[in-house]
Amino acid sequence: MSWLQQRERGGAALRLMGxxxxxxxxxxxxxxxxxxxxxxxLTAPARQKEAVRRFQRRALGRETGWRDLWRPYFAFAATMLDRVYLLRGQTTGFRITVSGLEALDAKIAEGQGCVLLGAHLGSFTAMRALADGCAGRRCPVEVMAFMYEANAQLANKLFSALSQEKAQLVVPLGRPDSMLRAKECLERGGLVGILADRRPAVGEDRVVPLPFLGASAPFPAGPHILAAVLKAPVMLAFGIWKGPRRYEILFEPFADRVVLNRASREEDLRAVAARYAVRLEVVARAHPENWFNFYDFWEEMAEPAAAAAPARGPSVARRAALGLPLLALPRLARAQAQPETGGLEAVMAALSAVRRTEAVFEESKSIAGLADTLSSSGTLRWEAPSTLEKRVVYPFAEQVTVSGARLVYERAGRERQEVNLDQAPEVRALVEAIRSTLAGDLAVLREHYEVGFSGSLQDWTLRLSPLSMRVRAVVQRVEVQGAAGRITRFETVGNESSVMRISYRS
Structure with a gap:
């Protein structure tokens, strides 16, 4: 059973303890x-306890008893209690020691942003407290944490209420602007923390099977691909719980830069992920009570008959803006416009005359650093002036609907997500690339893009180059092809590229 399928427990107990x-x-x-x-x-599901025992047998090299099982549950509870105080800045009585800080200091002194790869082992909040000066020295740059929080919403809501300021520095993965915020933080010389031991991870559900504690375990490829895309130094970071209000923060250099060469991408990706798994194994063996992956990490336990494995596919972050890419990219030069005003205006008029239409699409997506291409198909529905619905039927069922300033993402078995486009200008720009084209609204298109045009009314191409630096960090260009008042092909070019071919029912 995936950790995402495990029901969050103890909402009332958390509030009471808080x-x-x-x-x-x-x-x-x-x-x-x-x-x-x-x-x-005592009330934990039997599968969960068996999963913990399997980890402990491998980490400790012996059979385990109830005392061994008690330790990770108690350590996790202790870190949750400490989190209440650390988030509120109440650090009296805490002792936090640090190892390996010199290497991180050197990166900060050089003005380099740095990716910190961690795991669900120990407490990230303790590292956050270190940055806030708990150990006697405040971190001179911002520290932002990126975490997948879908199965811990009650706890996250409680802890966010304790410190809204610190809550802003914890960014849930899967939001449309997550990768943009990571890139901007690094450009400012800040530190970006990512937990790299669980899937789904940053931008991609793909995993790399690697030896871990004597057996093959699935590790996410996403964090390492992201590190390669961001071109930032990488360090390992762990906040180890050592006892009541005692923590040891471990920093360790990992890579000056993660490089995935075009000719050997798969081998390079596996090698860098394997290095991470080896180091994580060392820390997990040394501090087994800090292992907070309370699920079948090796995915080797038989599923209950009633449990259905969730369909796996690309993350919400890559789907929320109707399939437009949402991973960070280096800044790229703006394409040159090729205006032909008469032809462009004629095409816009033809598009604006279509008030309602339905079509089917086939889409293929590729991600830099991955050899695989993801194919999908489904239907599109457009209703003027502002409603666009994309419904995927293969390889999984999902739906994205944009109406006015609201974007809604829905997928069976997962939380419904909603984005206010007024509060997410980068996402709005990506949405308007297709919506404003369908609406024939050249004025709105030009608010977000430099518009290039070629062809004729019966066979035309729009080339859209983002005006905003923030949007250019996401997508290099958008190309739209069509005939008269219909779009037939929609392509985005970036770190995640996609081509959507559209055919009409009538």
Missing amino acids: WIARVAGWRLSYALLFPVTAYFL
Whole structure:
């Protein structure tokens, strides 16, 4: 069973513990961790406990008992309690030691942004507290964490309420602007933290099977592809829980830059992911009670008869703007426009005359660093003045609907996501590339793009070059082909490129 399928537990208990921690203080709250841990351990699903035991047998090299099983549950509860205080800046009584900080300091001194690869091992909040000066020295640059939070919404909502300022520095993966924010943080010389041990990961569900504690385990390729795209130095970082209010932060150089050569991409990707898995294994063996992957990490346990594995596909971050690319790119030069005003205006008039239409599409997507191409098909529905629906029927069912300033993404078995385009200008620009073209609204297109035109009314091509630097960090160009008032081909070119071929039902 995937960790995404595990139901979040203990919402009421979390709220109660949060209230006790704020009102009664740390000592009483810590004492309550013992009965709380006992409750969660006793009521944990049998599959979850078996998954923990399998990790422990491999990490410890022996059979395990209830005391071994108790330790990760208690350590996790302790880090959750400490998180309440660390997020509120109440660090009195905490002892945080650091190893390997010199290498990170050198990167910061050079003004380089840096990617910190971590894992669901220990506490990222402790590293956040280190950046805030808990160990006696404040980090001189911003630190932003990127995490997949879909299965911990209750906890995340509670902790976000404790510190809105720090909550802004934790960015859930799967949002349309996630990768843009990572790129901008690095350009400012900041630190970007990514947990690289679970799938789905950044921008891609693809995994690399690698040896880990004596057996093959699936590791996400996404974080390493992202590091290669961002062209930033990479370090490993772990916040190890050592006991009551005690943490050790470990930093370790990993790569000056992750390089995936075109001729040996698959081998390079596997090699860099394998290096990460080897180092994670060392830390996991040394601190097994800090392993907080309470699920079948090796994906070797038989599924219950009633459980259906979720369909896997590209992440929401690559779908939310109707299939337009949402991964960060280096800045690229703006394409030269080729205006032919008369022909362009005639095409826009023909498009604007179509008030409602339905079509079928076939789309292929490719991602820099990956050999695979993802194919999909489905239907498109356009209704003037502003409603566009893209419904995928193969290889999985999902739907993206844009109406006015609202974008809604829906997929069976996953949370419905909504984006306000007024608050996401980069996403709006990507949406308008196809919507404003369908609407024949040249004025809106020119708000976001330099518009180049070639051809005639019966066979035309639009070349859209983003005006915004932020949008150019996402997509190099958009090319739209059509005949009269119909679009027949829609292509985006960037780190994630896609080609959509459209045919009409009538």
